[in-house]
Amino acid sequence: MRTSKEEMIENQLKARGIVSHDVINAMQAVDRENFVPEKVKKHAYEDGPLHLGDGQTISQPYIVAYMAEVLGLSQYDRVLEIGAGSGYNAAVIAKIAGEIYSVEIISWLAEYARENIASAGISNVQIKEGDGRFGWKEKSPFDAIVLTAATENVPDELKKQLRIGGRLMAPVGKSVQELVLMEKHSETEFSKKYLAGVRFVPLRGQTQG
Numbered sequence: 001m002r003t004s005k006e007e008m009i010e011n012q013l014k015a016r017g018i019v020s021h022d023v024i025n026a027m028q029a030v031d032r033e034n035f036v037p038e039k040v041k042k043h044a045y046e047d048g049p050l051h052l053g054d055g056q057t058i059s060q061p062y063i064v065a066y067m068a069e070v071l072g073l074s075q076y077d078r079v080l081e082i083g084a085g086s087g088y089n090a091a092v093i094a095k096i097a098g099e100i101y102s103v104e105i106i107s108w109l110a111e112y113a114r115e116n117i118a119s120a121g122i123s124n125v126q127i128k129e130g131d132g133r134f135g136w137k138e139k140s141p142f143d144a145i146v147l148t149a150a151t152e153n154v155p156d157e158l159k160k161q162l163r164i165g166g167r168l169m170a171p172v173g174k175s176v177q178e179l180v181l182m183e184k185h186s187e188t189e190f191s192k193k194y195l196a197g198v199r200f201v202p203l204r205g206q207t208q209g
């Protein structure tokens with residue numbers, strides 16, 4: 001039997017400790033089946049990532065909810081996402097925060113994410129094709145930045161584009177990664193919290209481009 005959205009919310013989110021009403025409502029409001037290829041739609045609410053093509057994946061629902069909850073987004077926040085992929089994570093955070101800017105390095109995925117977000121009737125997300133390691137300077141500073149691809153080091157340019165007091169979340173590491181939450185205290189001081197072991201696809205352009 002197929003897993004329904006309601007079952008996903010109960011068994012994968014609430015049962016594992018997601019408590020934010022904003023996050024639960026956002027996960028309720030966005031249909032994940034509209035962000036995945038036709039042949040995996042029947043698996044849309046299963047407890048894992050799904051393939052999009054080109055080796056890229058849409059994150060597990062729990063991880064999307066967990067990152068949104070830990071970032072503590074609020075309705076006026078301006079958020080930068082690196083790695084739009086299917087557009088699903090951007091769509092979920094768009095239901096909570098004010099303005100979402102997302103950078104995607106793969107051309108067809110930037111277009112795919114744009115189409116998925118437009119079909120979902122969401123208008124507070126902008127997607128740009130480019131290398132997210134350089135952020136989106138014209139739209140900075142951001143209240144929050146979220147990387148949905150793993151990096152060995154958080155790029156300096158992203159730290160610069162975060163406002164003081166802002167939060168940045170990134171999977172840090174190579175094949176073994178940890179989700180790290182940073183908070184910017186001054187132009188040079190950041191606090192760091194290690195949250196959980198995770199597995200994300202790597203951020204491209206670091207060594208071999």
Ligand code: SAH
Binds near residue numbers: 105106133205
């Ligand atoms: N947030 C996505 C899942 C992202 S998977 C979703 O909700 O579906 C990681 C994405 O990061 C992939 O789409 C990949 O193409 C993209 N990516 C990898 N390196 C990147 C870079 N340097 N800049 C921008 N996007 C990048």
